[in-house]
Amino acid sequence: MHETKHNAAIAAPLKFYSAEEISQQGEVQRLYAARLKVHPRLIAGWFSNWRVVFVVLTQVIYFGVPWLSWNDRQAVLFDVASRKFYLFDLVFWPHDFIYLALLLIISALALFLFTAAAGRLWCGYACPQTVYTEIFVWIEQWVEGNRIQRIKLDQSPLTARKITLRATKHFLWGIFSLITGFTFVGYFTPIEALAADTLSLSLGGWATFWMLFYGFATYGNAGWLREQVCKYMCPYARFQSVMFDPDTLVVTYDAARGEPRGGRSRSADPAQLNLGSCIDCHICKHVCPVDIDIRDGLQYECIGCGACVDACDSVMDQMGYERGLIRYASENAVANKLSRLAMWARMFRPRILGYAFILGFLVFAVGYSLQHRPSFKVDVLRDRQALARELDDGYLENVYRLQLINIEEHDRRFTVDVQGLENARIAAEVEMPFEVAATGNRQVVVRVAAPADAVSKRSTPIELRVRADDDAAAISEPTVFLKPIN
Amino acid sequence: MSDFTSPFWHYYTAAIVIGGIVFMVWLVKSQSVRRTDPGKKAEVTGHKWDEDLEELNNPLPRWWIIFFYITIVFAVGYLALFPGLGAFQGWLGWSQVKQYEQEVAEANARYNPIFEKYLTQDVAAVAADTDAVRRGQSLFLNYCAQCHGADARGSKGFPNLTDHDWLYGGDPAAIKHSIMQGRQGMMPAMGKGFDAETLDNVTQYVLSLSGRPHDSAKAAGGKTTFSTSCAMCHGPGGEGNPFIGSANLTDKTWLHGSSVEAIQDVITNGRQSRMPAWQEMLGEGKIHVLAAYVYSLSAGGKQVATAPASEAAAAEPAAEENAGE
Numbered sequence: 175m176h177e178t179k180h181n182a183a184i185a186a187p188l189k190f191y192s193a194e195e196i197s198q199q200g201e202v203q204r205l206y207a208a209r210l211k212v213h214p215r216l217i218a219g220w221f222s223n224w225r226v227v228f229v230v231l232t233q234v235i236y237f238g239v240p241w242l243s244w245n246d247r248q249a250v251l252f253d254v255a256s257r258k259f260y261l262f263d264l265v266f267w268p269h270d271f272i273y274l275a276l277l278l279i280i281s282a283l284a285l286f287l288f289t290a291a292a293g294r295l296w297c298g299y300a301c302p303q304t305v306y307t308e309i310f311v312w313i314e315q316w317v318e319g320n321r322i323q324r325i326k327l328d329q330s331p332l333t334a335r336k337i338t339l340r341a342t343k344h345f346l347w348g349i350f351s352l353i354t355g356f357t358f359v360g361y362f363t364p365i366e367a368l369a370a371d372t373l374s375l376s377l378g379g380w381a382t383f384w385m386l387f388y389g390f391a392t393y394g395n396a397g398w399l400r401e402q403v404c405k406y407m408c409p410y411a412r413f414q415s416v417m418f419d420p421d422t423l424v425v426t427y428d429a430a431r432g433e434p435r436g437g438r439s440r441s442a443d444p445a446q447l448n449l450g451s452c453i454d455c456h457i458c459k460h461v462c463p464v465d466i467d468i469r470d471g472l473q474y475e476c477i478g479c480g481a482c483v484d485a486c487d488s489v490m491d492q493m494g495y496e497r498g499l500i501r502y503a504s505e506n507a508v509a510n511k512l513s514r515l516a517m518w519a520r521m522f523r524p525r526i527l528g529y530a531f532i533l534g535f536l537v538f539a540v541g542y543s544l545q546h547r548p549s550f551k552v553d554v555l556r557d558r559q560a561l562a563r564e565l566d567d568g569y570l571e572n573v574y575r576l577q578l579i580n581i582e583e584h585d586r587r588f589t590v591d592v593q594g595l596e597n598a599r600i601a602a603e604v605e606m607p608f609e610v611a612a613t614g615n616r617q618v619v620v621r622v623a624a625p626a627d628a629v630s631k632r633s634t635p636i637e638l639r640v641r642a643d644d645d646a647a648a649i650s651e652p653t654v655f656l657k658p659i660n
Numbered sequence: 661m662s663d664f665t666s667p668f669w670h671y672y673t674a675a676i677v678i679g680g681i682v683f684m685v686w687l688v689k690s691q692s693v694r695r696t697d698p699g700k701k702a703e704v705t706g707h708k709w710d711e712d713l714e715e716l717n718n719p720l721p722r723w724w725i726i727f728f729y730i731t732i733v734f735a736v737g738y739l740a741l742f743p744g745l746g747a748f749q750g751w752l753g754w755s756q757v758k759q760y761e762q763e764v765a766e767a768n769a770r771y772n773p774i775f776e777k778y779l780t781q782d783v784a785a786v787a788a789d790t791d792a793v794r795r796g797q798s799l800f801l802n803y804c805a806q807c808h809g810a811d812a813r814g815s816k817g818f819p820n821l822t823d824h825d826w827l828y829g830g831d832p833a834a835i836k837h838s839i840m841q842g843r844q845g846m847m848p849a850m851g852k853g854f855d856a857e858t859l860d861n862v863t864q865y866v867l868s869l870s871g872r873p874h875d876s877a878k879a880a881g882g883k884t885t886f887s888t889s890c891a892m893c894h895g896p897g898g899e900g901n902p903f904i905g906s907a908n909l910t911d912k913t914w915l916h917g918s919s920v921e922a923i924q925d926v927i928t929n930g931r932q933s934r935m936p937a938w939q940e941m942l943g944e945g946k947i948h949v950l951a952a953y954v955y956s957l958s959a960g961g962k963q964v965a966t967a968p969a970s971e972a973a974a975a976e977p978a979a980e981e982n983a984g985e
Contacts, residue, residue: 203694205705207719402721557810566912575801575810603811617801619810 211328212401212465214311215321215457219484228299229308237353240360245583252362258613264544265581265613269551276540283536287529289414291521292423292502294478297411303403304477306354306396307463310347317343321460347397348389355389401464405475415474421520425478426503427458427469435469440493451499457489458482458500468500550586550610552640553577554651562656569599569623572655574638576618580610587643590620594636595655598624607643622655629657664747674746681735688728692720768943775945778952783832786952796953799946803938812957817916817933822957825913829902830958836951840944842937845905849930850889858885863923869898869909872918 216222242249244262251260259266266273288295297304318324318339330336359381360368371377377385395403404411418424432452438444444451452469459467461481466473468482486500507517557573565571580586587607592600602608602620610616620638634655641648664670694706694717704714742750749755775795778786786792801810807818814820819827827845828838854862865882867874887896893906900908907915916926938947 203696203717205692205694205717205719206722206725208722406721406724557805561815563813563815571813573809573811573813617798621811621813 209402210465212463213321213324213328214463214481215460215485216311216315217457217461217481217485217488219487221480222484225299225304225308225479225481229305232300232302232305233309237357240357240365248364248366250361251364254362265583267551267579267581270547273540273544276536280533280536280540283529283533285410286417287526287533289417290419290422290525290529292478293418293425294411294414294476297404297414297477298479301477303395303400303408304463304479306392307400309350310396310400311463313346313350314343317346344397347393351389351393351397352385353389354392355385355387358388359384401475401477404464404477411474411477419523419525420505420509421507421517421523423502423504423517424472425468425476425480425483425500426472426505426508427452427500428498428503428508429469429471430508432469432499451490451493451495453489453493455489457485461485547581548647548649549581549645550588550640550642550649551579551581552638552649552651554638554653556653556656562658564626564658565623568626570626570629570655570657571621571623574620574622574653576620576638576640577615578610578618578640579615580613580642583612585609585612586645588640589643590618590638590640592622592636593639593650595622595624595634596628598622598636598655600638624655626657629655632657632659667747670746670748672746674748677739677745681732684732684735685729688725688732692725772943772945775943775949779945779948783836783948783952783955786949787832787956789952792949793953793956796949796951796956799942799950800953803942804950812954814915819915820913821954823913824958825908825911826902827900827905827907827915830955832951832955834902835954836947838935839947839951839954840937840939843905843933843935845931845933845935847893847906847926847931849928851928851930853889854885854927858882859924859927862886862890862927863920866898866909866923866927867920870912 239250240248244260247260249260249262253259257268259270285296314324318327327336327339356368356372357365362384363381368377368381371381372385399407432450434448434450435452435454436447436449437454438447438449458469459465459482461484462468463479463481464475464477466475468476480502483500483502487497490497490499504512504517504520506512506520512520553576555575555577557575561572563571576590578588587609589607590600590602592598600620600622602618604618608616608618622636622638634657635652636655637650637652639648639650703717705717707715739745739748740750741752742754744750778789778792781789800808800812804812808814808821809818812821813823824830826834828834828843851859861878861882862885863882864874864876864878865880865886868876868879886894886898890898893904894900894909895906898909900906907913914922916922916931938950942950
């Protein structure tokens with residue numbers, strides 16, 4: 175990966191040193207550079223079509239999901255204020271945080287798997303940064319025209335037409351960004367009420383803030399920062415290269431076939447001119463959203479979108495050459511001239527199989543665990559001040575607080591009994607079975623008493639067993655029954 | 661200047677902060693350029709690690725450098741507005757204590773009405789309101805359960821609030837007063853005044869008052885001592901006095917234990933009991949609801965259900981038992 179070419183990109187630097195100073199101190203080189211705006215040329219083709227499919231798919235999911243209903247409520251709602259997180263049939267509580275951790279682990283492993291198999295699939299097709307940049311480029315192209323027209327517009331002086339075009343573009347970007355912001359907030363607060371509030375301009379302060387904040391993030395990232403997010407900010411872009419191996423499929427320029435490059439007429443025979451297949455038309459550069467020349471080899475900026483593959487294929491078709499001068503290929507396949515089949519056969523290498531196995535196992539385990547999640551939760555807190563008290567009838571009494579959480583979305587009744595203490599009796603402050611509201615929690619104080627002479631140990635491990643009226647499963651929480659010293 | 665023991669520290673920390681900012685300006689400025697011999701390109705940044713590991717010059721975006729300067733400007737603005745520069749408090753006059761007080765005031769403004777709306781009803785009426793009682797219980801578990809227990813049944817030295825037996829009276833007004841103003845219970849230490857025999861006699865007399873097993877001959881001997889030394893507070897018949905909180909010795913409630921040893925200990929060493937005053941901390945609204953909860957425990961006539969635990973478990977079919985494990 176040669177990166178020195180960037181020195182050429184140094185332009186319009188901040189002026190910290192006068193010419194005089196420079197002549198005195200030798201040459202001052204700036205270690206920063208103004209960004210040159212990238213104007214990717216849009217191209218049609220197999221990979222570009224997939225990119226469109228993923229843009230549509232991700233956006234349909236993102237914009238559509240908050241409007242779905244389930245059990246008479248919003249299907250997906252992260253209710254931070256009451257700390258309940260609804261995901262279709264599941265209701266998560268803060269103590270289910272482990273599932274978020276597992277989801278992140280699964281996502282990371284999936285990223286490893288896809289990266290090892292075919293490079294930056296996530297970056298090229300599904301990452302919001304790519305997807306929104308794509309949408310913004312579509313809007314840009316629709317308003318300002320194609321790549322050449324956009325570059326010309328950039329260079330043209332400020333005219334009424336330029337102002338109109340720019341204003342239209344930013345207006346459309348802004349509207350789209352605000353809709354993404356609105357939808358984002360709709361995941362955290364009921365979206366139908368939010369829509370009504372938005373339309374009647376009666377939004378609360380926080381909803382307004384997050385809508386604008388998220389909208390601004392979309393606008394800034396997809397409108398202005400674009401490839402810079404991938405190049406300078408994204409950690410994944412920086413460490414993904416360690417997941418590559420020689421058999422990873424990456425967008426590759428077949429230098430052996432392409433070089434020496436050079437222009438020629440369509441009718442000319444490249445062999446006679448001593449030329450390779452590359453006609454040096456630069457279309458691969460023009461379509462690149464991160465402004466690299468894939469012919470320089472694999473570079474850290476490449477997000478693996480495959481636009482150059484489509485572009486080059488279209489040129490090869492026009493020239494009447496075989497497709498695939500730029501293609502998804504592994505380092506091994508290019509170096510050893512492996513057949514397509516042989517290259518794909520190497521997908522089944524231990525690294526990929528290992529990732530796939532761990533990923534499959536984790537997905538199964540998490541799914542199983544979700545399926546068998548207890549339908550209620552119990553916490554037992556022993557009263558600390560009143561360790562134990564002696565009752566008139568010769569019994570010893572301990573007091574416990576039960577914190578009961580009903581996960582299910584309907585009211586349920588619970589009973590509690592005590593295990594591990596002979597002749598014990600248990601009483602709650604409320605009549606048993608007691609009710610806990612749908613997805614509610616309740617604190618119940620229970621007293622456990624046992625004949626003083628039957629309690630032999632100073633501390634007897636016991637279990638408080640809670641069961642719901644509609645669930646065969648019981649939950650036993652361990653605690654201790656204390657006996658005073660004298 | 662209260663943060664510093666001497667004005668020197670004000671100048672010392674301020675100098676470090678200002679020096680730090682100047683250093684940052686110099687650092688960003690010096691590290692964003694590199695001087696080379698004329699005509700030579702800066703291929704590397706000049707940073708070197710592990711003897712020969714060099715960083716290629718991948719120019720940082722210019723706006724990134726500008727952001728470094730913006731953070732420095734932000735720091736200057738922050739130090740002008742907020743405390744941070746030695747003892748200088750900042751132009752906004754912000755402080756943690758002020759913010760805390762403001763947030764408490766906001767929380768009070770938000771939550772107090774929830775409780776204060778009950779002030780229009782008397783305690784007994786509030787005690788009949790299920791919602792209010794549930795709120796009261798939640799307050800009780802937060803502020804009272806530490807001593808009186810989560811079930812309000814107390815423990816040795818801490819009164820049981822559910823047994824209809826009250827040191828200071830169990831009517832709503834008395835309960836509310838106990839919580840608002842607190843109570844200071846004092847049983848003087850009589851140890852020095854009594855010899856062993858007198859102590860034994862008066863103890864037996866006290867036992868006799870509630871009909872517990874006692875030595876009636878000794879008890880008869882203790883009666884005189886009781887009349888002279890104890891009856892002032894506990895009353896001639898030992899039935900106590902709710903106005904000063906002296907205990908009723910004729911019932912079956914024994915706050916500090918009912919054994920001979922326990923009673924002798926109380927007589928000899930006395931007791932200092934304290935119920936803290938909550939008016940400052942909670943405000944009348946919450947205390948009103950709390951009093952209603954406490955009142956509901958004994959006067960509300962709440963029935964407590966009892967489930968025999970082990971028998972119930974044993975009676976259940978084995979299959980269900982297994983499913984539960």
